[in-house]
Amino acid sequence: MTDREDLGALLQRLLRVVLERETALLTRHDVEMWEYVVLAVLQHGPAPTQNQLAALVGRDKTRLIGTLDGLQARRLVERNPDPRDRRNRVVSLTPAGRHRVEACRADIRRMEADLLGAVRADEAEAFVRVLSRLAGRRLPS
Amino acid sequence: MTDREDLGALLQRLLRVVLERETALLTRHDVEMWEYVVLAVLQHGPAPTQNQLAALVGRDKTRLIGTLDGLQARRLVERNPDPRDRRNRVVSLTPAGRHRVEACRADIRRMEADLLGAVRADEAEAFVRVLSRLAGRRLPS
């Protein structure tokens, strides 16, 4: 670890490449980046409130609304009032939304495999493992 | 590589942590993020034109100007007209600028070592090596 670039610079450059490829790929599925992030989070289950969903995707609740409007207009997500507290709107995937995000995910995995193909398979696996460790887990709140 | 988060999500989360720590650290040196990026690039030698410098740091030439103004006002960089083509202004570090960026770099290295301390030393080294490979080299133009 003698003379190398800063970790921040390296991460930013790699992230930029990943995001460029991912954006192009998602466009072919008619899905924008933030839309995909929302769909991916909802794969784990419905979000009990939009507020919690916003925190989960790391975004403000006000900025989330336009994204949800677009997804709902295309019948990829549903917003249903919670009968127990009608202020809350529980957001969930429709079957179409589930199929869409699964198709996106498959393409992303292919893209990632292609990218990681530049290094040995065991190196790539170790890289992703350490990256997961260092990135920590998503804050649930 | 069964069920894991997307590479983009992992990279973004780790980058966010790194940038937060780096920003706090740079503030103690009275240096902003983009200012540090410029200083770090200039460590390798003067930039023959602001245009080339902008491309090197991955930024528009118009957005670079305010950053250079601030750095020049604090006598950390110099802008000298090129005698052979007086349209160009060659940007270089002053001695104070060199000392400043070296101090920042040292703190950043400490921060990175602390961050990478969460995994074994050989894993951390391999991680940075693969990351460098995948990030590729900075485009000179």
Place this chain on the structure above:
DNA sequence: TATTGTTATACTCTATAACTATA
């Protein structure tokens, strides 16, 4: 005319503060 550095304008994204409806 073309290019470097600069300034000015417009646009996007984000953050903050009101508004409504339910509780």
Place this chain on the structure above:
DNA sequence: TATAGTTATAGAGTATAACAATA
């Protein structure tokens, strides 16, 4: 009154276009 969702307003960051000086 307090909270979830929504809308509206203001601010920061960015991109694009015009401008002055030099070639």
